[in-house]
Amino acid sequence: MKIGIIGATGYGGAEITRIIRSHPHVGECILYSSSDEGVPYHQSYPHLVKLTNQILKPIEIEQIADEIDFLFMAAPPGVSSRLTPQLDSYDIPVIDLSGDLRIKDPSVYESWYKREPAPEHVLEKAVYGLSELHREEIKTAKYIANPGCFPTAVLLGLAPLVKNGLIGESFVIVDAKTGVSGAGRKASMGTHFSEINDNFKIYKVNEHQHTPEIEQAAMRWNPAFKPITFSTHLAPMTRGIMATIYTELKESLSGDELQRFFSDFYQDSYFVRVRESGQFPATKEVYGSNFCDIGVALDERTNRVTIVSVIDNLMKGAAGQAVQNFNIMNGWSETAGLDFTPIYP
Amino acid sequence: MKIGIIGATGYGGAEITRIIRSHPHVGECILYSSSDEGVPYHQSYPHLVKLTNQILKPIEIEQIADEIDFLFMAAPPGVSSRLTPQLDSYDIPVIDLSGDLRIKDPSVYESWYKREPAPEHVLEKAVYGLSELHREEIKTAKYIANPGCFPTAVLLGLAPLVKNGLIGESFVIVDAKTGVSGAGRKASMGTHFSEINDNFKIYKVNEHQHTPEIEQAAMRWNPAFKPITFSTHLAPMTRGIMATIYTELKESLSGDELQRFFSDFYQDSYFVRVRESGQFPATKEVYGSNFCDIGVALDERTNRVTIVSVIDNLMKGAAGQAVQNFNIMNGWSETAGLDFTPIYP
Amino acid sequence: MKIGIIGATGYGGAEITRIIRSHPHVGECILYSSSDEGVPYHQSYPHLVKLTNQILKPIEIEQIADEIDFLFMAAPPGVSSRLTPQLDSYDIPVIDLSGDLRIKDPSVYESWYKREPAPEHVLEKAVYGLSELHREEIKTAKYIANPGCFPTAVLLGLAPLVKNGLIGESFVIVDAKTGVSGAGRKASMGTHFSEINDNFKIYKVNEHQHTPEIEQAAMRWNPAFKPITFSTHLAPMTRGIMATIYTELKESLSGDELQRFFSDFYQDSYFVRVRESGQFPATKEVYGSNFCDIGVALDERTNRVTIVSVIDNLMKGAAGQAVQNFNIMNGWSETAGLDFTPIYP
Amino acid sequence: MKIGIIGATGYGGAEITRIIRSHPHVGECILYSSSDEGVPYHQSYPHLVKLTNQILKPIEIEQIADEIDFLFMAAPPGVSSRLTPQLDSYDIPVIDLSGDLRIKDPSVYESWYKREPAPEHVLEKAVYGLSELHREEIKTAKYIANPGCFPTAVLLGLAPLVKNGLIGESFVIVDAKTGVSGAGRKASMGTHFSEINDNFKIYKVNEHQHTPEIEQAAMRWNPAFKPITFSTHLAPMTRGIMATIYTELKESLSGDELQRFFSDFYQDSYFVRVRESGQFPATKEVYGSNFCDIGVALDERTNRVTIVSVIDNLMKGAAGQAVQNFNIMNGWSETAGLDFTPIYP
Structure with a gap:
């Protein structure tokens, strides 16, 4: 070919x-x-x-x-x-x-x-x-x-909950962090080494063009899905995206049940690696590969869920x-x- | 002396x-x-x-x-x-x-x-x-x-809303990012250059010991304040903390009103610099100084508030x-x- | 004023x-x-x-x-x-x-x-x-x-030897490393974060415009001074220059004598800190300050001298x-x- | 197997x-x-x-x-x-x-x-x-x-000259730079992120244990080879070594002839890539691969040779x-x- x-x-x-x-x-x-x-x-x-x-x-x-x-x-x-x-x-x-x-x-x-x-x-x-x-x-x-790079990380993190109807009209807050290569090779002040190195920036607060892409996909899976809060941050690194996603469940689940929803959902997907309970991925653990690694936690104090999803943005x-x-x-x-x-x- | x-x-x-x-x-x-x-x-x-x-x-x-x-x-x-x-x-x-x-x-x-x-x-x-x-x-x-370093950034970001009773029992979600110097000078796998450089990690999911410190202070200001969701991330940089805080208001405010609450609150505090509407600080903009810079935004799509607070963790x-x-x-x-x-x- | x-x-x-x-x-x-x-x-x-x-x-x-x-x-x-x-x-x-x-x-x-x-x-x-x-x-x-930034580091490193006539027609080889801020704020491929981060580059081999500046000053101090070999490297950092300088002495000195030439030469210069014998400076040790820190060593195996000179390029x-x-x-x-x-x- | x-x-x-x-x-x-x-x-x-x-x-x-x-x-x-x-x-x-x-x-x-x-x-x-x-x-x-990592970069850079007898008793000065992974995974002050990030260090001046390894190999190729001057520097990056090697030729060659010595020498070696005249490799250009990339230049002002050799130190x-x-x-x-x-x- x-x-x-x-x-x-x-x-x-x-x-x-x-x-x-x-x-x-x-x-x-x-x-x-x-x-x-x-x-x-x-x-x-x-x-x-x-x-x-x-x-x-x-x-x-x-x-x-x-x-x-x-x-x-x-x-x-x-x-x-x-x-x-x-x-x-x-x-x-x-x-x-x-x-x-x-x-x-x-x-x-x-x-x-x-x-x-x-x-x-x-x-x-x-x-x-x-x-x-x-x-x-x-x-x-x-x-x-x-x-898009952010939607891939976010949607793979949300899918097990959205497709199973576990979050309905709940708030979904996505705090995403990316390396600089996502901005492409064109030189600009936004990709200038001296402006980014040893620095951490937030660059689009509820204005990122990946927002409607995430919502469109999630609403197709479950029409009750509501608009998200979405911030993107620039980390001083070349590759890698981490999306930290916060939401709450429609119905009560134990941490173990939640964990199982994720493992089961991706059991036939080679490139999604759901981490064991209590383990969370770092971006470098997928560097140069096609994996999306996911960790999930239920906070019993607040009954809220935190999902951590990482990918190599170029892969x-x-x-x-x-x-x-x-x-x-x-x-x-x-x-x-x-x-x-x-x-x- | x-x-x-x-x-x-x-x-x-x-x-x-x-x-x-x-x-x-x-x-x-x-x-x-x-x-x-x-x-x-x-x-x-x-x-x-x-x-x-x-x-x-x-x-x-x-x-x-x-x-x-x-x-x-x-x-x-x-x-x-x-x-x-x-x-x-x-x-x-x-x-x-x-x-x-x-x-x-x-x-x-x-x-x-x-x-x-x-x-x-x-x-x-x-x-x-x-x-x-x-x-x-x-x-x-x-x-x-x-x-603590995180509580300083978070509480200065929350105070104008909490002390004015603008968030009562609302959810408060804090996604915090820190440079490595916060971990001190002791050598460990968690501060090893090769493990951190070009990498982005989440390291305590709802388990950071700064959680009760934030809640104690906020509840003292307003007893209705509820337990927070709090994640801390390690960014590949030496100094700097950014806390991105998500919440919703008890009552409806315009973006301008919200902005004014912050500016007024800190007008006599030299070391807190509230950014103009639409502007958000980066950690390097306070590097080596005692400033806490704050940006705030109201998302009209979701009616949620995003507060961005940065400090130099060592200052x-x-x-x-x-x-x-x-x-x-x-x-x-x-x-x-x-x-x-x-x-x- | x-x-x-x-x-x-x-x-x-x-x-x-x-x-x-x-x-x-x-x-x-x-x-x-x-x-x-x-x-x-x-x-x-x-x-x-x-x-x-x-x-x-x-x-x-x-x-x-x-x-x-x-x-x-x-x-x-x-x-x-x-x-x-x-x-x-x-x-x-x-x-x-x-x-x-x-x-x-x-x-x-x-x-x-x-x-x-x-x-x-x-x-x-x-x-x-x-x-x-x-x-x-x-x-x-x-x-x-x-x-210029390189000439400052190099000439302060060479002056005690050149002005005392200790290197006459000897070879002088300068291997200089700089942070990216030396290239200014203009965006270009050469200052693009993704091209520089986790990367080490050599960028001018015997062609840097600071060459004649170094030679002009050194020849004014001692007309016997000969053209240098000079390479500049870009290190993935924002500030800092290190010049590693290699030469050999016209006459034989002990390591201690060499060390004393340097200490004495700069004893009235607040901003030049000659390190003790066996100690060499790192660029971050002058970060944000006006110091030039210098270390010097005589290698008895080869009878050659290594001088290490660091500055903050913007200071x-x-x-x-x-x-x-x-x-x-x-x-x-x-x-x-x-x-x-x-x-x- | x-x-x-x-x-x-x-x-x-x-x-x-x-x-x-x-x-x-x-x-x-x-x-x-x-x-x-x-x-x-x-x-x-x-x-x-x-x-x-x-x-x-x-x-x-x-x-x-x-x-x-x-x-x-x-x-x-x-x-x-x-x-x-x-x-x-x-x-x-x-x-x-x-x-x-x-x-x-x-x-x-x-x-x-x-x-x-x-x-x-x-x-x-x-x-x-x-x-x-x-x-x-x-x-x-x-x-x-x-x-060793340094000897590999240095010896591949020197071999075409040493084995062809082009440098006899000439001085050989090696200014080597490495990423931090070369120090292994053990935590120490020398691998602490906050001590290394945005910093450039020299760490062994004529004392690195790879010195006799380089000399032993080169002397085996040509007994006239003399002790080298060798400094190692730590660059704020994870992987990569660059050796910048300075020497002078026993006999006069043109830049083109020099270039050809290198190209010919490695024409049957897949993993050594000699760059075209005027081109020099950066460490990231071999990142994660087994290549050793080499650039070479003759400075006509001084008649000295600069050889730049890069490898991924872990590969x-x-x-x-x-x-x-x-x-x-x-x-x-x-x-x-x-x-x-x-x-x-």
């Missing part, structure tokens, strides 16, 4: 490249870029010297359609909205890592993203690619809206889950090319 | 030393240590080479009482419980940076700290030294129980607030020796 | 502001910026909220000359070359933190900096402001060419030394406003 | 485990520990939850010899000296990651390591396992003395090279199980 990546020079594209290099079912991987065509890829990414000789190619849809079997789009917001209509007539499945295809209601997209939504006929075909929850739909999709939060969906769509093992042991320390 | 510091080799002691070096009202500062007596202090802390020639002295209460006018205790838990009864008969005010004197109810102390509480006659005399809130009591105290969260209390007790300006500009970047 | 800072929005300008805030002899400090005129300074630097109400003013030479007594220039390269000729007729001393006035030979400047040099009549008046070595000349200068390497020169020029104590205890940890 | 690891709880052991998990020729891997026998391995290393169910076993030589085919020793210094004589009679090849078997002359070992050397009959059988340089000897060895500097040697000894492809793409960013 020949695959292509649009937006190869970003961190998402680089991470797909890393994974694909050892994927058992991919023969060739062609890289497209709007900015650096003609430039050897390892010039942007010297860690790939000797590992790839790819020259970046321009984004020309007809030619792309001609030379590849499967397309990953890892471009900045707005690019998929523009390109997917052109891809619609070709028989090439597309996994889009941007937020462009995730929000079903165009007006919601517009109000959170402050940009024009993708055409409705494209949005209608897009399947929300939260692998563990939507395997069946993913299998046959034309477009996969690959989930399970982007490129890793994209390849997981790619595997599902092609009927291969979900772990093909993805069974990385986390790098520790 | 001659002051003494017990526990000078810890980070809290070193930070008091840094402050006192340029304090206008202190003539001499004698350093006591249980472990390194006879050793020059700059051997433990080479950044003080040429700035101090102090030799660490042993902890002998009679001699201490003889040679100093004022005592700071910055020792590990358990030391103050043991030493304060011996100091009781001397006319020397004591500021204790440990948790030993903070909890009024010995059985509560015992159940959270898992160690023997201080004698009740000492606890009775101890004043909780949250400077901005308890100035009057602090002035005349024999013992100051200097607040306002320990040594800085101790010196602030020292100033209050001596009738000096609260800022004497403490008007450090934050170091940025 | 009223001072002005051109280029206040850069890190150098912010650091001068921090120092000047507690300087005993400065009444007012006016901030000038080419980009953000009319904007409150604390908008660029929220750590200064409540500490300054300055509004950034445009750079208009006539008005500047009218309203201030002393000028600091902390602008990007090229600005001083352009502005100093306009300042020449006014009786205002200028301390320039850029490299524009440091190199006496315009053709050397041009070949290393790849830009047009300042006019010769300005260069002639400029005194190289390495405070400890050139106090007399500094006192009466119109223009101070404030030394002794920029703003701190500028204020030190400001003090010298005004006949005040060298430490006025500058006696910061290093922040540790 | 069944392999065993003694010292599995250290970082070296954990990294071998990570590699072996996807090694095509290893059936089983048994973990031995002197301290945590009976404990599940993932309790020490939660990143391995679900990936291994190993229970740590005690170190009993007879049983070990009985149940495995090949042994890795990743224990603290002194352990191999003690255990290898016991292993001598068994037909099990051993790769030792400690320094115990590297130094041929026991008195040299003793004077640098300050501990008792291994028995001479063991030292005689030990082959120095610098894979690229000693492939033939490695193939048939009973014991491999796996090279090519320890576990990776150990597995590479394991592959060589078994006649497999050198890259078996080792073809990791560096993780970037």
Whole structure:
């Protein structure tokens, strides 16, 4: 199989490249870029010297359609909205890592993203690619809206409770922390080392564009689900997301029962590791891997629940889950090319 | 005035030393240590080479009482419980940076700290030294129980709402993040660089010993205050605490009104800087200083409030607030020796 | 005294502001910026909220000359070359933190900096402001060419040997490491957190523009001094420079004699702390202070000397030394406003 | 094949485990520990939850010899000296990651390591396992003395010049920088986060025990090689070593000729990537991989050479090279199980 990546020079594209290099079912991987065509890829990414000789190619849809079997789009917001209509007539499945295809209601997209939504006929075909929850739909999709990094961590943490109706109209408060690579490779004051190192910032208070994505998915699972409180923080590290989620249960459960709900829910999901009672994951314990590790606790003093969910934002939060969906769509093992042991320390 | 510091080799002691070096009202500062007596202090802390020639002295209460006018205790838990009864008969005010004197109810102390509480006659005399809130009591105290780092950030963030009765029985959820220096200088797996760098950890889920300290103070301000949900996280940085606090208001306020409650509440408190509406502080913006910076937001979608409170854990969260209390007790300006500009970047 | 800072929005300008805030002899400090005129300074630097109400003013030479007594220039390269000729007729001393006035030979400047040099009549008046070595000349200068961060660390490390003729034509190899703040506040791939964190880079191999500055000063002290080998590395930290310097002695000395050369040389220089034999400084031991700490060792196996010199690049390497020169020029104590205890940890 | 690891709880052991998990020729891997026998391995290393169910076993030589085919020793210094004589009679090849078997002359070992050397009959059988340089000897060895992290980076950087006789009696100055994981997992002041973060330290000036290891290998290649000057620095990062090496050539070469010496020398060595002229590697470009990346420059002003060599200290500097040697000894492809793409960013 020949695959292509649009937006190869970003961190998402680089991470797909890393994974694909050892994927058992991919023969060739062609890289497209709007900015650096003609430039050897390892010039942007010297860690790939000797590992790839790819020259970046321009984004020309007809030619792309001609030379590849499967397309990953890892471009900045707005690019998929523009390109997917052109891809619609070709028989090439597309996994889009941007937020462009995730929000079903165009007006919601517009109000959170402050940009024009993708055409409705494209949005209608897009399947929300939260692998563990939507395997069946993913299998046959034309477009996969690959989930955002925060929504992946949050939704995998919430799903066992929401899908079992254990939180109905309860408050859900999400305090999320991310490493800097989530902001992409573009230089800005917000990614400047001296501004971030030895510093801890909160950067969007109830204004993050991943909010409607989380709510849309959770409300689809349970219409009683209510709007969340959601803050995102920037931690002085490169990779990793931790979502600490606070809620309360509709009905009374013991800590053990709660724990079992989680273990049972994910018992057939290789990439979700529910920790033992009393254990909570740290972000580095999934570094470089596709795992989502989850810890859960019931506080008997307040009867509230704390859920801790961690991922590597570039893997399970982007490129890793994209390849997981790619595997599902092609009927291969979900772990093909993805069974990385986390790098520790 | 001659002051003494017990526990000078810890980070809290070193930070008091840094402050006192340029304090206008202190003539001499004698350093006591249980472990390194006879050793020059700059051997433990080479950044003080040429700035101090102090030799660490042993902890002998009679001699201490003889040679100093004022005592700071910055020792590990358990030391103050043991030493304060011996100091009781001397006319020397004591500021204790440990948790030993903070909890009024010995059985509560015992159940959270898992160690023997201080004698009740000492606890009775101890004043909780949250400077901005308890100035009057602090002035005349024999013992100051200097607040913990997390409680300082959390209580300064909550006080305007709790003291004005704006949150009654509402839930209060505190998601706190700290730098590593809060764990002290003792080497352990929990402070090992390779385990923490590029990593984000949650380390106490509803089990942190600062929980009863926060609740005791808030309930004193408003007996309707309810037990909190409290998680502490370790961020890969040296200094700084951010507490992100989530709650809801008893009665409806506009965002502007909420903002004004905070600004008005702290208008006479030099060291609390309430940020303008829509602005939130980062930890590095108070680095090396005694400020507590606070941002607040009302989410109209959910009607919940998010409060962000940051401090330098070694300054306002320990040594800085101790010196602030020292100033209050001596009738000096609260800022004497403490008007450090934050170091940025 | 009223001072002005051109280029206040850069890190150098912010650091001068921090120092000047507690300087005993400065009444007012006016901030000038080419980009953000009319904007409150604390908008660029929220750590200064409540500490300054300055509004950034445009750079208009006539008005500047009218309203201030002393000028600091902390602008990007090229600005001083352009502005100093306009300042020449006014009786205002200028301390320039850029490299524009440091190199006496315009053709050397041009070949290393790849830009047009300042006019010769300005260069002639400029005194190289390495405070400890050139106090007399500094006192009466119109223009101070404030030394670069690397040259400060390197020259203070070399001076005792070069000025005593202990290294003649020997090789001198300088392996320098710097934190990221030395690159300024402008966002670029070279200052992107994700590219630098947990990474160690070499970035100029025998091509750094500070090379001729080091050689010019050392050759002025001893014409036999030979061209150096000089590499600069970027360490994943915000502040701090370490220069590790390797050379060999013309004549044989014992380790003790070598040590004494250094101690004696700096015995009257408050800001240079020569460490005891066998002790070497770390960058954080001077963090936020104006110290240059030096360690030295003779290797008896090879008869070579290793000198380790550390500074805070924004302090002794920029703003701190500028204020030190400001003090010298005004006949005040060298430490006025500058006696910061290093922040540790 | 069944392999065993003694010292599995250290970082070296954990990294071998990570590699072996996807090694095509290893059936089983048994973990031995002197301290945590009976404990599940993932309790020490939660990143391995679900990936291994190993229970740590005690170190009993007879049983070990009985149940495995090949042994890795990743224990603290002194352990191999003690255990290898016991292993001598068994037909099990051993790769030792400690320094115990590297130094041929026991008195040299003793004077640098300050501990008792291994028995001479063991030292005689030990082959120095610098894979690229000693492939033939490695193939048939009973014991491999796996090279130290610094010597690996330094010797791969020096080999093209030393083996070609291009540096004879020239000075060789090595300025090495390492991440903290090289110090192992044991907690100490030297690995305390707050002491290292945002700090840069020099920690052994001409006293590092890797000095004789480098000299022994280089002198074996060319007896004219002279004692080196060698300093090691601790950078605030987890993984990675950069060695910056300064020397001068015996005879005059152009920069291009120099470059070609390096490219040609390593053209058949997959894991050494010589960068193009003018390009220098950063440590993160080999992160998590077995590569050693090398850049080289000739300075025409001084006629000196600068060589920059980077590795991941836990991979090519320890576990990776150990597995590479394991592959060589078994006649497999050198890259078996080792073809990791560096993780970037």
